[in-house]
Amino acid sequence: MLILMLCVQVFLGFYCLSLSLTRHYTQVFGATRRATPLRVRFYRFSGYSMLLIALFYSVSIWGLALGLVYGLGTATFTAAILALLLTYMPRRLTFGQHPD
């Protein structure tokens, strides 16, 4: 359960970061869409903060050494999954969001 929580946090972090990049934003929301600069900044900020929260979370649970191992390992794993999702089923990643 703790691990699943970590996975979700890291995934959300990377998800927001990927949306802050034009390429992935258009992959998810359609070719004509462009994120407004404000939105890009919002995605970037929330992405990095989510990753930071995930890092604090794992260090607080497993201690510094083991927490870093969990954090980095999970990051590799979830980022790989996200990369696959972005390539093969990007439309699934809208999660009911309505782009501006």
Next chain:
Amino acid sequence: MKPRFRQSMNWLHTWSGFIFAWLLYFIFITGSAGYFENEIDRWMQPERVVVQKPMDDADILAMGTRQLSQSADDASQWYISFPSSRDPYIGISWLQPADASKGTVRQWLDRHLHPDSGDIISARQTSGGETLYRLHYTLYYMPLQLGYILTSAAAMLMLIALISGVIIHKKIFLEFFTFRTGKGLRSWLDIHNIFSVLPLPFHLMITYSGLMLLMTVTMATVIDVTYGEGEQKHRQFYTAAQAEITTEQVISMSAAQLSPEAALTDAKARYASQPVSYVGILARGTENQQIEVWFASQRSIEFASMLSYREQDGQVVMSLSEGKAGAAARVYDVLEHLHEGLFADIYLRWLYFICGLLGAGMIATGAIMWLKKRLAKGQHSASCALRRLASINAGMILGIPVAIACYFASNRLLPFDMAFRAEWELHCLFIGLLLSIGLAVCSAAQSVWRNLCWLAAVMFGWLPLLNALTTEHNLLVSLIQADWLMLGFDLCMLVFSAAFVLLAIRLSKTTAATLSGDNVTRPL
């Protein structure tokens, strides 16, 4: 200045990666398999009996010492291992002394006990998971030192390739998640980047710590210069470098009472929450006899903690090891633990394994790109040697998984009490690799990958079947007996097989598409 620097790094990256690509690929695959060493051991010795119901530690100790005093009374060191989740068996091991009259040599022997009767289980000889993972630095068929040096050289070049790779990768953040399919070389580069950038922390850690683990071999001259040459002088270095902080205390137990049972009871009282992993009796029968109790500690990435009991001036002295004394040795320990991942639970273990496979994928895609670029340059004039190299490359990349499957299959197929059985399992591994390369060289250029994928799919797919036919373990029995290690192994083999089937189907589709899509005439 900047662009030229980057270009020069490009060259460095290409060649440092390519020179030892096949060796590194082999190292990554066998090393990754090593994370499941115990699980592989279980599959390769199906005779072992899993301890199903909880047993009292004292009973296990009594069972172990009884069997050891029957079969290894002349040994100076005994160890009894207790069941754990990864090793759910009772094991004994002892240091057999060299005895010319009996024709025995000094070596460690280990056996497993039947949890009900306490008898030694007669199990097949096998190289097991341990030798498989040792392949990633001994490389077999060559002197140990040469294996170490080759591995270190490969790791050094890998480290160079990693760092230069980070420098030449212009858009590391912009293309963090990017994988564009169906764009030829661009797609290969994308997947190469994904395989390298996402697990970069793992790659850097594993390469650097790998280099460091072999430092006493590669940097032996440093020890020579500081401590002098020869084994004796080198031992001085090891004693100094690996010195441990130990705290000693006299405990309230009379020397006459000191026995393995008493030591175990005392140690368990001190570490009530932690499971015992080993009890060792060292320097048996001398006045320095010493009893060690090891715990599987869950303290961060440290793997074990140990209490040791001995007699001194009529009193019992207990010493507790508290880690290495020197700062350098502590750094070494941290990196060693990170590399070996012994602390990892099942989730982290799989992450380690996946990261290892991603690393193997990184090397494989790198090698494929190297060849594709050169083959594309001279569409018509591509030399015969280059084509041959491309086939051998395919044979290597898919041949190593096939070889490992051969290794597992040979464990079931070789006669039970064949001489040098364990060695022949390894021979089978390398024969499997050679045959795959042979198949690759004989296949037509556009079907080579597909053929090898089918071969790998078959080789992995029939392992559970083979297991069911030659032993009394099959998927259903393992499920009913809650023999998770056996079940997990068989299921993993089926998953690998399925992955290769999917890959093969995908490859036949794309080859069909390229063949009908454009009129490139290729020699068949």
